[in-house]
Amino acid sequence: YEMQRSLVGSEMCIRDSSQRMKRNYTIIPLFLLLFVAMVACSNKSRNNADSEGKQPQSTVNVPQFDADSAYQYVKAQVDFGPRVPNTAAHRACGEYLVKKLEQFGATVYSQQVDLIAYDGTLLKARNIIGSYKPETKKRILLLSHWDSRPWADADPDEKNRHTPILGANDGASGVGVLLEIARQLHKQQPELGIDIVLVDAEDYGPHQSYEGTHKEEQWALGSQYWAQNPHVQGYNARFGILLDMVGAKDATFLYEGYSEEFAKGINRKVWNTANNLGYGRYFVKERGNTVTDDHLFVNRNARIPTIDIIQCSEETGFYENWHTLKDDMDGIDRNTLKAVGQTIMEVIYKEK
Ligand code: AHN
Numbered sequence: 001y002e003m004q005r006s007l008v009g010s011e012m013c014i015r016d017s018s019q020r021m022k023r024n025y026t027i028i029p030l031f032l033l034l035f036v037a038m039v040a041c042s043n044k045s046r047n048n049a050d051s052e053g054k055q056p057q058s059t060v061n062v063p064q065f066d067a068d069s070a071y072q073y074v075k076a077q078v079d080f081g082p083r084v085p086n087t088a089a090h091r092a093c094g095e096y097l098v099k100k101l102e103q104f105g106a107t108v109y110s111q112q113v114d115l116i117a118y119d120g121t122l123l124k125a126r127n128i129i130g131s132y133k134p135e136t137k138k139r140i141l142l143l144s145h146w147d148s149r150p151w152a153d154a155d156p157d158e159k160n161r162h163t164p165i166l167g168a169n170d171g172a173s174g175v176g177v178l179l180e181i182a183r184q185l186h187k188q189q190p191e192l193g194i195d196i197v198l199v200d201a202e203d204y205g206p207h208q209s210y211e212g213t214h215k216e217e218q219w220a221l222g223s224q225y226w227a228q229n230p231h232v233q234g235y236n237a238r239f240g241i242l243l244d245m246v247g248a249k250d251a252t253f254l255y256e257g258y259s260e261e262f263a264k265g266i267n268r269k270v271w272n273t274a275n276n277l278g279y280g281r282y283f284v285k286e287r288g289n290t291v292t293d294d295h296l297f298v299n300r301n302a303r304i305p306t307i308d309i310i311q312c313s314e315e316t317g318f319y320e321n322w323h324t325l326k327d328d329m330d331g332i333d334r335n336t337l338k339a340v341g342q343t344i345m346e347v348i349y350k351e352k
């Protein structure tokens, strides 16, 4: 309001002085004053640039990833309820994700496709892609699945094993981190183009009680579709990073097997970056499990070297509340979101 008032005021000043111009020459010192002010201003901004970075071309300022913001994006998804394909919550969350990526200035692609699950269920699936600098050839791919598992088939309580899960960590955490990265990308773009690919129908793999054959192709249906039908023809990226279960307190991320096989150098780049930032207690430089996850099909079918940042543990293999009804917001810790988010920010903004 104050700003508007002063604007109106200065406008009136100009009108007043132009009327005076016809009568006398007081306008000349006014122009002089304006000129001096303009020179002073331009010097000031140049001085600021000098003091902030001596060589603006060689130093990149990596923005700060806001973990509170990421946490809110995780919660917003969980608040829809389980995001199981063919449900109203799933459709509403899909709309929310498209809206957020648009709000954050991405070029948004939506792939709506019918996919057939292992048990014959037709899934109304939707891959959602947000692209930054879509015209740029040099690109980085960031992925996470946004659906949640239809059943808590790993729940310790047998009667819960056919109830859908909230997937706060398994699903929403990775997407929450990527939405916060999108918000940062809107404010300041890195040199490379970035594609945020939110894949659907990752977690509709066979129920633990399923008697038929278990195959890896029964998982990650959305990423399999995307790898064979990318959002733009001939799509390629220098490398990809998949986020899966990146929000639990004291999570540890180890070198996952397929990531080592297909993209060892990217694993080293990311883990070294994390350790240099002081996140070595999360990014532990040890070999972990081999996991059938979205990155497998991106590596195999799209042939983009892609790693999986996924929580591993000795006891259960994954996150302790994996595929249980306890995978809710209580398991989400901002410090872990920050460690993962800031590491990815560092990697994507430093890439030349
Ligand atoms: C399998 O259980 C075969 N893969 C785990 C991939 C996954 C499920 N990630 C999250 N949920």
Ligand code: ZN
Pocket: 149, 170, 203, 323
């Ligand atoms: Zn899962």
